[in-house]
Amino acid sequence: MINFKRLHHIQLCIPIGDEDKARDFYGRILQLKEKEKPEALKKNGGLWFDVGDIELHLGVESINSSPSKRHPAFEVENILEVKEYLKDRGVKIKEEIAIPNIERFTFTDPFGNRIEFMETT
Incomplete structure (x- = not known):
């Protein structure tokens, strides 16, 4: 049985090198609060923001990347x-x-959508 706790985050993607443009739109215009990414993921580029009680992750990728990094992340219990x-x-x-304090993995559904399951430890 899978016990879902909540939707933890959604990841959208932006072009490589467009972090400042994304920071302006999501931070200044939409007024979302940027949060620091874990050290192990900083090298990948992108930005994270708080949106109410979930997070918005903006990953970087080439415009025509396949498969895409876009995905929802669900927090679950008993992840192993x-x-x-x-x-x-x-x-x-x-x-x-x-990344510290999080156990996680991804998989794709039968339609090619990437899904992340995670549990905070």
Whole structure:
């Protein structure tokens, strides 16, 4: 059984090198508060913002990247059990870069959409 806690974040994508333009739009115009990315992910570029009780992650990628980094991230309970549950049902799991206090992995649905499951530790 998968126990969903909440939608944690949504990732959208911006062109490589457009962080200042995104910061102007999302920070200045939409008035979202920028938050610091974990050190291990800073090298990837992009920005993170708080939006109410979820986060908006802006990743960088080439305009025609396939597959895209865009995805929702769901916070779940007992993530290791969930991972095994999905594997047992033929879902191919991709381990992601480790970041402090978060266990996470991604997978794609049958339609090519990337989905992240995560649990704070």
